[in-house]
Amino acid sequence: xxxxxxxxxxxxxxxxxxxxxxxxxxxxxxxxxxxxxxxxxxxxxxxxxxxxxxxxxxxxxxxxxxxxxxxxxxxxxxxxxxxxxxxxxxxxxxxxxxxxxxxxxxxxxxxxxxxxxxxxxxxxxxxxxxxxxxxxxxxxxxxxxxxxxxxxxxxxxxxxxxxxxxxxxxxxx
Amino acid sequence: xxxxxxxxxxxxxxxxxxxxxxxxxxxxxxxxxxxxxxxxxxxxxxxxxxxxxxxxxxxxxxxxxxxxxxxxxxxxxxxxxxxxxxxxxxxxxxxxxxxxx
Numbered sequence: 001x002x003x004x005x006x007x008x009x010x011x012x013x014x015x016x017x018x019x020x021x022x023x024x025x026x027x028x029x030x031x032x033x034x035x036x037x038x039x040x041x042x043x044x045x046x047x048x049x050x051x052x053x054x055x056x057x058x059x060x061x062x063x064x065x066x067x068x069x070x071x072x073x074x075x076x077x078x079x080x081x082x083x084x085x086x087x088x089x090x091x092x093x094x095x096x097x098x099x100x101x102x103x104x105x106x107x108x109x110x111x112x113x114x115x116x117x118x119x120x121x122x123x124x125x126x127x128x129x130x131x132x133x134x135x136x137x138x139x140x141x142x143x144x145x146x147x148x149x150x151x152x153x154x155x156x157x158x159x160x161x162x163x164x165x166x167x168x169x170x171x172x173x
Numbered sequence: 174x175x176x177x178x179x180x181x182x183x184x185x186x187x188x189x190x191x192x193x194x195x196x197x198x199x200x201x202x203x204x205x206x207x208x209x210x211x212x213x214x215x216x217x218x219x220x221x222x223x224x225x226x227x228x229x230x231x232x233x234x235x236x237x238x239x240x241x242x243x244x245x246x247x248x249x250x251x252x253x254x255x256x257x258x259x260x261x262x263x264x265x266x267x268x269x270x271x272x273x274x
Binding site: 020021022099100101107137138139140141142144145148149151152 | 185187241244245247248249251257258259261262263264265
């Protein structure tokens, strides 16, 4: 089974490092797939792109505009957005950086919200990918760590592995 | 009574760990892992550095039942002694030989 990760444009790494982490490939937003900030723009690029933001109306517009995947920055459930993602067959990425970059009481709060978001998305049958969406090398993780974080959020072993090995590359291709 | 089973993790650090810093690094690592894993679960994990490989890798031993919590603890550990850091679990095995070959 091959594992893949998706990172933000500011993340710098080399191929040997990706191999050491046990990842077959690391996709960089901006280079391998377009990135759209749904909080700052309401019009989106053509072709496949990943929309990141917390503005639910803009995320719905992004899904309708052909987004390959959506990242909900505040991990809050919006039923209308979830239904739109299901209808458009848009994947949902749960970024592990939201958990690893927080401290003290903020971290369990984010874990709880991401767990509820995951549970809701799973019930609706959405494609759920687990990626670091790291902005720097310090936020990157090996495939083992991403899978354990996915399990902490509520996925079982097979769902976590599927999210990292199958959903992530399907978003970019 | 049967010997308890262990897991060995090969861990890579973002920052270099020089030879003279190793004793202090070990102490600080255990202290931070205690904070991440918690007092209730720490004894079930029982982490211990077995050996250092180069300046940025080390082998960490833990109880088999606490392996997942140790991986998560290392993932959560982003600051050590006030400096930003990261630990990547490269590999896991039941023996050190299989890990380092």
